[in-house]
Amino acid sequence: MGSLKRNSDLELVADVLVIGGGPAGTWAALTAASSGASVVLADKGYCGTSGATAPSGTGVWYVEPDPKLREEAKQSRFGLGGQLADSEWMNRVLDRTYDNMNKLGAWGYPFPQDEQGRPYRRGLQGPEYMRLMRKLVKKAGVRILDHSPALELLADEFGVGGAAGVRTQSGETWSVKSGAVVIATGGCAFLSKALGCNVLTGDGYLMAAEAGAHLSGMEFSNAYAIAPTFSTVTKTAYYRYASFYYEDGTIVEGAGSTRGRSVIARNLLQNRQVYARLDKAPEDIRPLLRTGQTNFFLPFERVGIDPFKDMFPVTLRLEGTVRGTGGIHIIDTNCATKVPGLYAAGDAATRELICGGFTGGGSHNAAWAMSSGSFAGEGAAAYALGLGGKTAQRSLKGLSAVTLTEKASGKPDKTDSFIRAVQDEVTPYDRNLFRTDKGLDSSLGRLDKLWSDIREEPVQLRPEAFKAREAAAMTATARWMYESAKTRTETRGMHKREDFPQLDEAQQYRLVSGGLDKVWVKPEPLGKEATVR
Numbered sequence: 001m002g003s004l005k006r007n008s009d010l011e012l013v014a015d016v017l018v019i020g021g022g023p024a025g026t027w028a029a030l031t032a033a034s035s036g037a038s039v040v041l042a043d044k045g046y047c048g049t050s051g052a053t054a055p056s057g058t059g060v061w062y063v064e065p066d067p068k069l070r071e072e073a074k075q076s077r078f079g080l081g082g083q084l085a086d087s088e089w090m091n092r093v094l095d096r097t098y099d100n101m102n103k104l105g106a107w108g109y110p111f112p113q114d115e116q117g118r119p120y121r122r123g124l125q126g127p128e129y130m131r132l133m134r135k136l137v138k139k140a141g142v143r144i145l146d147h148s149p150a151l152e153l154l155a156d157e158f159g160v161g162g163a164a165g166v167r168t169q170s171g172e173t174w175s176v177k178s179g180a181v182v183i184a185t186g187g188c189a190f191l192s193k194a195l196g197c198n199v200l201t202g203d204g205y206l207m208a209a210e211a212g213a214h215l216s217g218m219e220f221s222n223a224y225a226i227a228p229t230f231s232t233v234t235k236t237a238y239y240r241y242a243s244f245y246y247e248d249g250t251i252v253e254g255a256g257s258t259r260g261r262s263v264i265a266r267n268l269l270q271n272r273q274v275y276a277r278l279d280k281a282p283e284d285i286r287p288l289l290r291t292g293q294t295n296f297f298l299p300f301e302r303v304g305i306d307p308f309k310d311m312f313p314v315t316l317r318l319e320g321t322v323r324g325t326g327g328i329h330i331i332d333t334n335c336a337t338k339v340p341g342l343y344a345a346g347d348a349a350t351r352e353l354i355c356g357g358f359t360g361g362g363s364h365n366a367a368w369a370m371s372s373g374s375f376a377g378e379g380a381a382a383y384a385l386g387l388g389g390k391t392a393q394r395s396l397k398g399l400s401a402v403t404l405t406e407k408a409s410g411k412p413d414k415t416d417s418f419i420r421a422v423q424d425e426v427t428p429y430d431r432n433l434f435r436t437d438k439g440l441d442s443s444l445g446r447l448d449k450l451w452s453d454i455r456e457e458p459v460q461l462r463p464e465a466f467k468a469r470e471a472a473a474m475t476a477t478a479r480w481m482y483e484s485a486k487t488r489t490e491t492r493g494m495h496k497r498e499d500f501p502q503l504d505e506a507q508q509y510r511l512v513s514g515g516l517d518k519v520w521v522k523p524e525p526l527g528k529e530a531t532v533r
Helices: 023-034 067-075 087-106 126-139 203-210 236-241 261-269 283-292 294-303 364-385 415-426 429-433 437-455 465-487
Strands: 010-019 039-042 057-059 123-125 143-145 150-156 159-166 173-183 223-228 243-245 274-277 312-320 342-344 510-514 520-524
Touching: 010 023, 010 143, 010 159, 010 364, 023 039, 023 126, 023 173, 023 364, 039 173, 057 364, 067 087, 087 364, 123 126, 126 143, 150 173, 150 203, 150 465, 159 465, 173 203, 173 364, 203 342, 203 465, 223 236, 223 261, 261 274, 261 312, 261 429, 283 294, 312 429, 342 364, 415 429, 415 437, 415 465, 429 437, 437 465, 465 510, 465 520
Parallel strands: 010 039, 010 173, 039 143, 173 342
Antiparallel strands: 057 123, 150 159, 159 173, 223 312, 243 274, 274 312, 510 520
């Protein structure tokens, strides 16, 4: 085990430490603080501007508390998700999301109004939303550490008790002793350049696994979003209005956004460029689309394309678990992990409970972030406050699987080559989107060797140390993904097996995974992991 070997430059004590400053992290911090806990929030970037939500507009799974509407909402993606979602968890998330969106209105979020003058609360603009959340978190007395990636969790025999990391702008090290930790670090998009995903590298998955936590649904991790070839903006929802064409203007049969991305991928694999045109959008809603997602249209304006009238080339950009549903396994309604004192929220936690094996952009994802963040903040605060003020006296050690050291190794830094190596395994459609036993085995052999190589490279404590931890986290994530995908010998949700193209009713269960040097996967019955009490 590696660890920070000396006292940190900045040492803090708090009841709750939240790692991650996106929607899940800020809701967790805000909720923990309102429960009476002292809170520190550490963000790899700048809380309020980093992560997938901050630069974009997002729909929200906001449904009035009408039984018929709620049931329709719950059924809307149940089949697409392979019938793995949990009805009671969907109820809890719908309830909490409804309450939290109404709170945002009361706190000053500028919701637009519909024709009847009522606030329209089914969407949020990321910049305004996250600017407000940062303001609310600071007002609640939370200490924010910006540009401060966590490198490892700290623990003793009683469980997790904090974390330690570096401050990338000053080069200082930091550590926080806490009664509980909420991991809200987002998912893993493997540095694919999808908008807002540059900080989403699976760090929280690795830190949780190093502490002994499990993961769940990691086979549902092969989300690819439609984007213009010249843009990083991955707003697949807008492509419901698109027709897809070959260069000569003939229709690409079967291509689509919710269903039909595989058709696009198969053509791209054969070097047949696919084009889109948003020609299904009615004239009267086109101005609304422009105001709803202004950044979607900026790349088109820069190159002089009208996406409603002109064909433009598209690609599929990997978003992994950011738009997938796999993540840290939670064991109760407070979003606790199996490790005492450790909680998970947002994309860092499995979203299978409300989505099963499929989710699109926004909507359920945004609802899960704010609701699971609230649940985790409440749970972490209650746990920490129940410790009776003993946090500062805990004798903690670092849990990093890779040695963290002050000494320079004197050897060339291999981080960039490690990152390219893992991307080579997860980016290609014919390895990750269209999976086969042979392909998964081949990738796993290389990924296992890559993990061994990473384990042997000490990480020097300097501002760039987080990049080496990102390489380790992405490699670990890929191994959990592919071992889970190899175990699920069927096609369900977004998980597609070319050699098992049908859904197998006998496999209607979750796959829990874990392990570092030796990855394991085991089935778990639906409902067992987080029974609502």
